[in-house]
Amino acid sequence: MTSTAQGELKQNPKTPVASRFSMRRQKIAEHRKSLPIASVEKRLIEEVQKNDILIIVGETGSGKTTQLPQFLFNAGFCRGGKMVGISQPSCIAAVTVAKRLAEECDVQLGQRVGYSIMFDDTTCSSTSLKYMTDALLLREALVDPLLSRYSVIIVDEAHERTVHTDVLLALLKKVQLDRSIGNKGLEVEAKTNDEIGGVLRGCQISPLKLIYNCSISTIIMSASLDARVFSEYYGGAKALHVQGRQFTVDILYTVHPVTDYAALVITIFQIHLEEKPGDILVFLTGQDEIESVERLVQERLEHLPEDKRKILPLAIFSALPSDQLMRVFAPAPIGFRKVVLATNIAETSITIPGIRYVVDPGRVKARTYDPSKGMETLDAVPTSKAQALQRSGHAGREGPGKCFRLYRQREFEKLEDSTKPEIKRCNLSNVILQLKALGYDDIFGFDFIDKPSSAIVKALAELHLLGALTDDCKLEKPAGDQMARLPLDPVYSRALILANQSNCLEEMLITVAMLSVESIFYDPPREKREEARTSRNHIASVEGDHLTYLGVYRESNEFLEAENSEEAEVDQTLRKWCKDNFVNSRSLKHARDIYRKIRGNVEQMGFNVSSCGNDMLEYRRCLAASFFLKAAQRQMDGTYRALESGEIVHIHPTSVLFRSKPECVIFNELMQTRKKYIKNLTRIDPVWSAHHHYNTEE
Ligand code: ADP
Numbered sequence: 092m093t094s095t096a097q098g099e100l101k102q103n104p105k106t107p108v109a110s111r112f113s114m115r116r117q118k119i120a121e122h123r124k125s126l127p128i129a130s131v132e133k134r135l136i137e138e139v140q141k142n143d144i145l146i147i148v149g150e151t152g153s154g155k156t157t158q159l160p161q162f163l164f165n166a167g168f169c170r171g172g173k174m175v176g177i178s179q180p181s182c183i184a185a186v187t188v189a190k191r192l193a194e195e196c197d198v199q200l201g202q203r204v205g206y207s208i209m210f211d212d213t214t215c216s217s218t219s220l221k222y223m224t225d226a227l228l229l230r231e232a233l234v235d236p237l238l239s240r241y242s243v244i245i246v247d248e249a250h251e252r253t254v255h256t257d258v259l260l261a262l263l264k265k266v267q268l269d270r271s272i273g274n275k276g277l278e279v280e281a282k283t284n285d286e287i288g289g290v291l292r293g294c295q296i297s298p299l300k301l302i303y304n305c306s307i308s309t310i311i312m313s314a315s316l317d318a319r320v321f322s323e324y325y326g327g328a329k330a331l332h333v334q335g336r337q338f339t340v341d342i343l344y345t346v347h348p349v350t351d352y353a354a355l356v357i358t359i360f361q362i363h364l365e366e367k368p369g370d371i372l373v374f375l376t377g378q379d380e381i382e383s384v385e386r387l388v389q390e391r392l393e394h395l396p397e398d399k400r401k402i403l404p405l406a407i408f409s410a411l412p413s414d415q416l417m418r419v420f421a422p423a424p425i426g427f428r429k430v431v432l433a434t435n436i437a438e439t440s441i442t443i444p445g446i447r448y449v450v451d452p453g454r455v456k457a458r459t460y461d462p463s464k465g466m467e468t469l470d471a472v473p474t475s476k477a478q479a480l481q482r483s484g485h486a487g488r489e490g491p492g493k494c495f496r497l498y499r500q501r502e503f504e505k506l507e508d509s510t511k512p513e514i515k516r517c518n519l520s521n522v523i524l525q526l527k528a529l530g531y532d533d534i535f536g537f538d539f540i541d542k543p544s545s546a547i548v549k550a551l552a553e554l555h556l557l558g559a560l561t562d563d564c565k566l567e568k569p570a571g572d573q574m575a576r577l578p579l580d581p582v583y584s585r586a587l588i589l590a591n592q593s594n595c596l597e598e599m600l601i602t603v604a605m606l607s608v609e610s611i612f613y614d615p616p617r618e619k620r621e622e623a624r625t626s627r628n629h630i631a632s633v634e635g636d637h638l639t640y641l642g643v644y645r646e647s648n649e650f651l652e653a654e655n656s657e658e659a660e661v662d663q664t665l666r667k668w669c670k671d672n673f674v675n676s677r678s679l680k681h682a683r684d685i686y687r688k689i690r691g692n693v694e695q696m697g698f699n700v701s702s703c704g705n706d707m708l709e710y711r712r713c714l715a716a717s718f719f720l721k722a723a724q725r726q727m728d729g730t731y732r733a734l735e736s737g738e739i740v741h742i743h744p745t746s747v748l749f750r751s752k753p754e755c756v757i758f759n760e761l762m763q764t765r766k767k768y769i770k771n772l773t774r775i776d777p778v779w780s781a782h783h784h785y786n787t788e789e
């Protein structure tokens with residue numbers, strides 16, 4: 092049963108089941124009709140029929156993501172087994188929106204409506220409306236360069252300009268052209284003419300329709316002219332505006348800047364105790380912050396009188412298991428106030444009903460990249476003005492609302508107008524490897540909307556060093572191919588290939604899975620700190636964080652085996668072990684899922700998953716060989732120098748090597764707060780780095 096249905100059950104305990112369900116259907120039908128986009132359905136379909144490329148601009152919540160695919164389905168765009176593909180900038184958006192749509196259409200998820208994300212595919216051969224991440228759509232093009240099963244592709248949240256969206260923009264333009272002249276494959280060496288003919292005959296290619304959805308309000312648009320940029324890129328494509336619904340939102344600033352969670356929690360409770368009913372949406376930077384605030388809210392709740400405790404904190408971030416993601420959309424029990432603690436995901440790609448108050452600390456986790464140094468960092472930075480406006484807009488979707496910005500007005504004035512496209516601030520080795528695998532050899536000739544020239548040079552050099560490209564920048568066989576096929580960062584794919592050669596693939600799979608999740612350990616409440624420290628000392632490895640993570644994974648596995656839990660109880664047993672060991676159970680569970688998926692991937696590639704048992708030296712050598720681009724050496728003054736970039740960095744206090752300060756380490760992450768910190772480290776022997784040129788042919 093869905094969460095909405097549960098909400099209604101509570102409200103109408105005496106209504107018979109059948110009529111409760113028809114009421115629900117009626118409610119959904121009414122909701123759909125009330126959306127701003129509903130009144131322009133006919134016009135939209137006509138425009139899609141007339142134009143091959145369309146840009147749709149509308150406020151968040153107007154119905155672009157959930158309604159447009161249904162309009163297309165009803166207008167016959169899915170006849171003959173064709174699909175409408177909707178790309179999303181994140182996994183959470185793909186999952187939650189697909190679930191919502193299945194509910195709206197009253198179909199089982201995975202049938203007519205499904206989602207497909209990197210580690211989870213719920214579609215089947217009869218799926219017509221397919222939500223997926225933009226990264227996944229790029230990968231589909233590897234297998235089917237003409238994207239022949241799709242009649243329409245909607246690039247949702249195109250204005251967010253993730254790096255994958257930017258690559259899709261150019262790629263889809265090319266696919267569309269190829270489909271209209273039916274000559275695709277002529278440049279792809281691997282395909283023979285017969286094969287190309289077969290592909291074309293087999294699917295009777297029709298033109299591909301492209302729709303770009305931009306969730307930008309008219310105020311922001313005039314500031315940054317996003318839609319015009321798209322339209323010009325597509326030779327003057329038509330842009331349509333969907334009128335949104337926006338009530339007034341009072342913006343309140345703080346007198347002093349707020350810097351700690353305690354003050355943020357006070358704001359939440361002030362709203363709860365002083366303001367009219369309505370849910371609260373709080374924007375935080377990541378899982379770490381969300382979980383800390385969640386704990387603080389719970390603690391504070393206990394100090395309130397019984398009748399004031401009717402507040403329901405709910406979290407939404409990408410590592411939540413997909414069955415828990417939908418809880419934020421269900422109405423709070425009567426008399427309760429929901430407090431949704433969300434990452435940036437709630438800014439545009441999902442709309443949560445019931446919100447009347449927004450709390451915005453004004454920060455967002457963003458990538459920055461310096462190609463000259465080859466350094467990518469993921470840090471919390473101030474939002475742009477456009478982002479702040481998007482966030483406050485959420486308070487006014489259903490009625491007048493309030494937005495509490497936890498900074499001073501004069502700081503708002505100083506913010507950038509809009510956010511720089513991600514392609515201008517990230518490492519491109521991953522997408523460039525994908526493009527190479529797709530047969531695009533001339534990366535500089537690739538039609539990027541914003542060409543990131545120096546980052547391209549850097550990425551090509553890095554891919555060459557990693558053994559994915561030959562000296563003349565062609566895909567190296569088989570390593571480059573294998574790396575492109577694995578759904579991981581090239582550095583991690585390469586680590587798996589090397590580990591396969593050194594008999595520690597099992598260990599490296601665990602490592603990569605553990606490095607793919609946010610914070611395995613969490614910061615316990617003050618009274619538990621001592622206990623946590625003792626418990627961690629027992630798991631911590633003197634060799635570093637990678638071995639520590641490996642230990643966590645193995646020990647939890649042994650515990651599960653010893654307890655011999657039934658399938659249904661595994662979660663509970665794991666949670667118990669995590670609690671006793673001060674490990675974040677959501678993260679560990681997520682890592683276990685990722686492990687299973689990538690293990691499946693490498694097995695499909697014919698790798699034999701073997702383990703080095705307790706031979707940790709072999710494994711550490713393999714870590715050194717895999718991550719040699721990120722090695723750092725201790726200096727006289729106790730700081731470290733990153734070898735590739737020459738930058739001065741510090742060991743992050745959460746690392747198990749923080750105190751021992753070994754002479755030479757490799758690291759996986761660089762973060763910048765007041766200082767530059769390196770995280771996830773392993774001690775290596777300095778002489779090893781001389782041997783980093785493992786031969787991939789071995
Ligand atoms: P857009 O893509 O234009 O931002 P959406 O199609 O995502 O708009 O959402 C349309 C409306 O549907 C919103 O008003 C939102 O409140 C509602 N909605 C979206 N997802 C859910 C959900 N999971 N549960 C309940 N309502 C939802």
Ligand code: MG
Nearest residue numbers: 155156439440
């Ligand atoms: Mg949307």
